[in-house]
Amino acid sequence: MFATEDGTIHGLSIKRPDGMVERVGCDAVIFACNGFGGNCVMVDEFIPEMSDSLYFGHAGNKGDSVSWAKQLGASLAQMGSYQGHGSVATPHGVLITWAIIMEGGIQLNSDGVRFSNETEGYSEQALNVLRQPEGIAWNVFDERLHNLGLDFEDYRRAEEAGAIRIADSVASLADIIGAPVDTIKKSLEEIDNFSKGNLSCPFGRIFEDNKKLQGPPFYLVKVTGALFHTQGGILVDNQARVMRSDGSKLPNVFASGGAAVGVSGTGVDGYLSGNGLLTAVTLGYLAGCFAGEQAKES
Numbered sequence: 001m002f003a004t005e006d007g008t009i010h011g012l013s014i015k016r017p018d019g020m021v022e023r024v025g026c027d028a029v030i031f032a033c034n035g036f037g038g039n040c041v042m043v044d045e046f047i048p049e050m051s052d053s054l055y056f057g058h059a060g061n062k063g064d065s066v067s068w069a070k071q072l073g074a075s076l077a078q079m080g081s082y083q084g085h086g087s088v089a090t091p092h093g094v095l096i097t098w099a100i101i102m103e104g105g106i107q108l109n110s111d112g113v114r115f116s117n118e119t120e121g122y123s124e125q126a127l128n129v130l131r132q133p134e135g136i137a138w139n140v141f142d143e144r145l146h147n148l149g150l151d152f153e154d155y156r157r158a159e160e161a162g163a164i165r166i167a168d169s170v171a172s173l174a175d176i177i178g179a180p181v182d183t184i185k186k187s188l189e190e191i192d193n194f195s196k197g198n199l200s201c202p203f204g205r206i207f208e209d210n211k212k213l214q215g216p217p218f219y220l221v222k223v224t225g226a227l228f229h230t231q232g233g234i235l236v237d238n239q240a241r242v243m244r245s246d247g248s249k250l251p252n253v254f255a256s257g258g259a260a261v262g263v264s265g266t267g268v269d270g271y272l273s274g275n276g277l278l279t280a281v282t283l284g285y286l287a288g289c290f291a292g293e294q295a296k297e298s
Contacts, residue, residue, distance in 0.1 A: 086128060
């Protein structure tokens with residue numbers, strides 16, 4: 001980028017795949033190059049708890065907008081915010097729909113015990129899973145939920161890849177997980193008691209009697225937690241204009257989507273489904289409108 005001291009960008013230098021370099025002048029610039037999930041150094045700096053996790057986004061999300069923003073003196077915000085997911089089949093790398101969990105499925109660690117309230121959200125569950133032995137968990141569910149999963153293309157792909165296992169008994173379930181059968185049996189009995197109201201789940205999950213697991217057979221899949229996309233980024237105003245740390249605005253620079261700070265707060269647990277698309281569509285529209293107006297006036 002070619003910028004003057006006041007932060008106005010007058011042009012860009014682009015290197016093509018064949019090595020040819022082009023210089024393009026501009027009246028306004030929109031940063032719309034997503035986040036930094038594909039940049040290990042930035043993930044280490046801003047989201048260290050996910051440094052060793054699977055990244056389930058595009059490898060090209062290298063945080064270019066973050067680097068440019070720093071050079072221009074722009075303000076970055078909520079850089080530790082991100083979307084995680086606690087249900088990616090491993091080693092197959094296929095997303096397993098969270099609907100299975102919300103409709104009655106559970107997660108057991110490799111010791112055969114539950115470790116959280118699975119229904120608090122798939123984003124925050126990424127960290128809960130990664131904190132378990134070997135950073136994995138087992139989604140355990142029944143035939144009803146297996147049939148529900150088949151409505152989703154990713155789940156069908158997981159089944160084709162051999163990620164979905166079937167246990168015809170509690171002993172078989174324990175054998176696949178590699179946990180003591182008595183521990184598995186106790187975990188299942190607890191869930192039955194939670195559903196009947198005889199006991200309260202220590203993690204606060206409400207088990208509905210009409211959604212309790214009915215098995216065998218049991219279906220299960222080994223999963224891990226993953227980083228899906230970053231939610232921190234460049235601070236913008238209500239016209240998607242890039243803000244400096246002193247509260248002023250860069251003269252002709254805009255940001256949208258994953259390049260701009262999102263609406264998910266400061267960590268993993270503020271993400272709700274659609275938050276990324278929300279900022280992409282809304283800030284993209286605003287950036288396009290106001291950058292276009294500025295270009296017309298130049």
